[in-house]
Amino acid sequence: MTEHTTPLLDVTDLQVELITARGVVRAVDGVSFTVHRGETVTLIGESGSGKSTTAMGVLRLLPDGLAVLSGSVRIAGRDVVADPGVAHAVRGRTVSLIPQDPMTALSPVHTIGRQLGDALRLRHPELSRTQARARGVELLAQVHITKPETRWKAYPHQFSGGMLQRILIAIALAGEPELLVADEPTSALDATVQASILDLLMELQERTGIGMLMITHDLGVARLVSDRIHVMKDGRFVESGPAEQIVARPAAPYTRELLSAVPRLGAWDEGEPVRQGAAS
Amino acid sequence: MLTYLARRIGQSLLTVFLTLTTVFLLVRLAPGDPAAAYAGPTATSADLDAVRAKFGLDEPLVNQYGIFLRDLFTGNLGTSYSFHSPAFDVVMSRMPYTITLAVSAIAVTALVAVPLGVWMARRADTKRELGANVLTIAGQSMPDFWTGVMLLTVFAVLLPVLPASGFTSWSGLVLPTVTVAVLQLALVSRLVRREMTTALAAPYTTVARSRGVAERALAWRYGLRNSAVPLLTALGTRFAALLNGVVVVEVVFGWPGVGSLVVRALATRDYPLIQATVLVTATLAILVQLLVDLAYPLLDPRVRLGKAA
Numbered sequence: 001m002t003e004h005t006t007p008l009l010d011v012t013d014l015q016v017e018l019i020t021a022r023g024v025v026r027a028v029d030g031v032s033f034t035v036h037r038g039e040t041v042t043l044i045g046e047s048g049s050g051k052s053t054t055a056m057g058v059l060r061l062l063p064d065g066l067a068v069l070s071g072s073v074r075i076a077g078r079d080v081v082a083d084p085g086v087a088h089a090v091r092g093r094t095v096s097l098i099p100q101d102p103m104t105a106l107s108p109v110h111t112i113g114r115q116l117g118d119a120l121r122l123r124h125p126e127l128s129r130t131q132a133r134a135r136g137v138e139l140l141a142q143v144h145i146t147k148p149e150t151r152w153k154a155y156p157h158q159f160s161g162g163m164l165q166r167i168l169i170a171i172a173l174a175g176e177p178e179l180l181v182a183d184e185p186t187s188a189l190d191a192t193v194q195a196s197i198l199d200l201l202m203e204l205q206e207r208t209g210i211g212m213l214m215i216t217h218d219l220g221v222a223r224l225v226s227d228r229i230h231v232m233k234d235g236r237f238v239e240s241g242p243a244e245q246i247v248a249r250p251a252a253p254y255t256r257e258l259l260s261a262v263p264r265l266g267a268w269d270e271g272e273p274v275r276q277g278a279a280s
Numbered sequence: 281m282l283t284y285l286a287r288r289i290g291q292s293l294l295t296v297f298l299t300l301t302t303v304f305l306l307v308r309l310a311p312g313d314p315a316a317a318y319a320g321p322t323a324t325s326a327d328l329d330a331v332r333a334k335f336g337l338d339e340p341l342v343n344q345y346g347i348f349l350r351d352l353f354t355g356n357l358g359t360s361y362s363f364h365s366p367a368f369d370v371v372m373s374r375m376p377y378t379i380t381l382a383v384s385a386i387a388v389t390a391l392v393a394v395p396l397g398v399w400m401a402r403r404a405d406t407k408r409e410l411g412a413n414v415l416t417i418a419g420q421s422m423p424d425f426w427t428g429v430m431l432l433t434v435f436a437v438l439l440p441v442l443p444a445s446g447f448t449s450w451s452g453l454v455l456p457t458v459t460v461a462v463l464q465l466a467l468v469s470r471l472v473r474r475e476m477t478t479a480l481a482a483p484y485t486t487v488a489r490s491r492g493v494a495e496r497a498l499a500w501r502y503g504l505r506n507s508a509v510p511l512l513t514a515l516g517t518r519f520a521a522l523l524n525g526v527v528v529v530e531v532v533f534g535w536p537g538v539g540s541l542v543v544r545a546l547a548t549r550d551y552p553l554i555q556a557t558v559l560v561t562a563t564l565a566i567l568v569q570l571l572v573d574l575a576y577p578l579l580d581p582r583v584r585l586g587k588a589a
Contacts, residue, residue, distance in 0.1 A: 061486055092492025099490075104483040107502050109580050118501075119491050156580040168487070175491055 007034040008179045008211040009058065013071040014081075016050070016057045016235075019109050020066075027053040029235035030071070033228075035179060040205065040212040042222045042243070044258070045232035052100070052234070055183045055215045059097055060087035065084075076178065092122055096172035098182040098201075102164035102189070106156040112167050113152035116140070119174035135235050139170040143200060162193035169200060179211045186221060198225055219258060231255045285586045288573070292566045296559065297499035303558045304348060307551055308341065314549035315322035318361050335361065347556070357559065358552030362544070367556035371538065375560065376539035381530075382455055385460035390515055393465050397472020398499050404477055416466035428459045428532035453492055456533045460526055471514050474505030482506070491584075508579040516572035520565035525557075 016028035028050045035041045043051040044221055056062050058073050060080050072081045080087040091097075099105040111192050116139065118134040127135065133152060139147035143166040156164060165185060172180060182201065186194035202225060205212060216222055220227050226243040231252065239252040250256045297322060309383040315331040316323065323331075332338045336347060360367040394399045396412060404408045419427075430556045435455060436444035479485060480503050488502055489495075504511075525539030535541070538557055 059490055061490055088492070088494075091490055095485060097490035099483060099487045101483060105487040107484045107488070107506060108582060109505055109508070110502075115488075118493070121491050157582050171491060 005036065006073075007036050008076060008186070009033075009035040009213060010074040010077075011054075011058065011071070012074075013059060014054065014073060016053050016062065017068045018032055018053070018062075018066060019068070028057060031230070031232070031237055032071075033230055033237075033240070035201045035211045035213050036212050037178065038205065038209040039227045040214055040225050042214040042216060042226035042229045044216055044219065044222045044229055046217055046258075049215055049232045050235040051217075051232045052183055052213045055097075055181050055213060058213065059091060059095065059181060061082060061097070092119065092175040092177075095179040095181060096177040098169055098172050098180060098183050098185045099244065100184045100188060102161050103156075103163050105168055108156055111153050111155055112159070113154075114245065116167070116174060118173050119171045121275050123175045136170070137172070139173055142204075143167070143170045145170070147266070160193075161189050162197065165193075165197050166200065167188060168195075169197075173204070177210065178201070179213065181213045181215075183215045184217070185214075186219065194221070201225065217248070219261075231258065281585065287486065288570055290441060292563075292570060297561050299562045300352070300559055301345075303555060304551075307554050312549045314361055314551060317548045317550075355472060357556040360460075360545075360553040361550045362548045362554075363550075363553070366536060367550075367552040368560075370553060371541065371556045374536060374538045374541045377535060378523060378525050378530075378539065380453065381456055381460065381526065381535060381537060382519060384457045385464070385522055385526075386515060386519045388461040389455055389464040389468055389518065393468035394472055394504070394511070396465070397469040398472040398504060399477060400469060401476035401480060402495070402499055404473070407524045409473075413470070414467075416469055419462040420464075420466035422457055423464070424463055424526070424528050425532055426541070427454070427462055428529055431455045431459060432532070446536065452533075456526075456529050456535055459529050459532075460522065468511075468514055468518070472504075472507060472511060475510050476503045479503040479506040509576060509583075511581060512572055512575060515569065516568055518567040523564045523568065524561045 011034070013030045013034070014028055015026065015030055016096045018027045031050075031054060033041060033043075042254045043054060045051045051203075053062070053067075057067065057069055058075075058080070060069070064067075069081045071081060075086070075090045078086045078090065080090065103236070113133065113136060116136040117129065120132040120135050120139075121127050121129075124132075130166065137148045137152060138277060140151065145151060145163060145166055151159075159167065180201075185201070186197050189197065198221060201212065202208060214225055223243060229241065229243050229246045231235045231239040231246065231254065233254050238254045239246060240248065247259070250259055286390065293500075311434045314335065315337060318335075319327045319331050323543060329338070336344060339347070342371055357368045359365065360370050363370045383478075389485040394415075396416070398414055400409045424441065432455065435442045442454055446452060476499065480498065485502055485570055486497055488498055493502070525537055526535075527543060529535065530537045530539035538561060542554070542557055544550075545557060574585070577585055
């Protein structure tokens, strides 16, 4: 990454305040980071650390009346904090979201073909339904959905969680984005399925050079996919650096705590950090 | 599917039968004498006995019920005391008017309440939504005879643009339709608003927003479509209720439907006419409910008929 290229995502001193029943909570307290083309940057932290709030804030998907953003979030050079219109303009084009829980991320009463076709036609309004379908079937094949032609007319409840996440990745790709925001894309899935979804994401990144902002609480995931990692706690970054360095030589005590929390067969008394705070 | 349909039809027949039996007993338990109503105030007790014999009302209750059932299965619902013609024919001559009013009122309700509910959901918790709520609840709180009389006063008397009574032209449909629809607006619009609010807060809406779907399309395509099942249920229930006749509105506007017929049948203790009315309206209401249930799988692919019923 050379100094003078504009980053895909350039977040500077982002703060997010959430208005809750118990008062205003500063869920994100001044974080700054960048994501360049072809790069995966991971925010890791436990529940309530503000990592998902950061991701949703970047896309301006937090409810307007309940979240107040300050700082700047430049997506391909345009600031979505200063101008909500920019967020409308870049969503589904420059940036796409891969959601946390694939089981609830698709409308249950529309076929997956309808939802994928709509996404394609939003990006390319000139496509006819038949053309959109041909493109959509191609995309489904790319995310390794077998027999995509016959599954075009199926409803979300007829798929497993892993397959739905593949379909959601296809829908995210329909907008031909330069940046993917993956908000814990595997945490609702079985361990065996998790690996295949991560494989798919890395395969896509290799082929298209897409930039990725990965949100996870899972150090295994972070280690596998990231170029750089930011460790997040109570709305702030406690440590940032290249993935190997964070994993091999953690500097902050909290990162070491997080590393020791990786489950392995061992003594029962090994630290299991449980923290309270705003919902992530 | 066929098993489900057969079971539902069986249940429906049983419901109609039990309803008819209940009504048969209730009208006979209620105070009032059809013979006295029929023969008039000057009738002697011999006249009354003659009338009772003529209508079979001198038989013990059990025998009357037996005759009623026997006639029912041969398709004979008896002769109306006051119309002197088959009760079923009298009811059927009124049904088109009741159906016309019910269809028109439910259509106007849906056409106004659905967009209004969508509008309210998109402006949830604003002053304008509160204003819309106050207006529709005011409409629901006004008794229909009052709304009807006010509308008559304004649009038929002060500004004579619409007919006051009866059904001589289609313009006669306007005021009764508005009166009935005003009563339903608050209920249906707030149902749409509530269901839409849930759908618009659902993860699939946020994810759709993340891929650039515009707010208007989110509301109509995702929000409303996901609210279709409760909406259809509410409209179906309201429609079935309207098919039973809107008694007060029909009387206020001199509407020749089943509602005003029922008033007359009850006033004259016209047992066969009451029973025929109940049979026809109950059957229609149950039919509407069945159609609504059959439509569920079309609106929500997760619904499988007969699996969880």
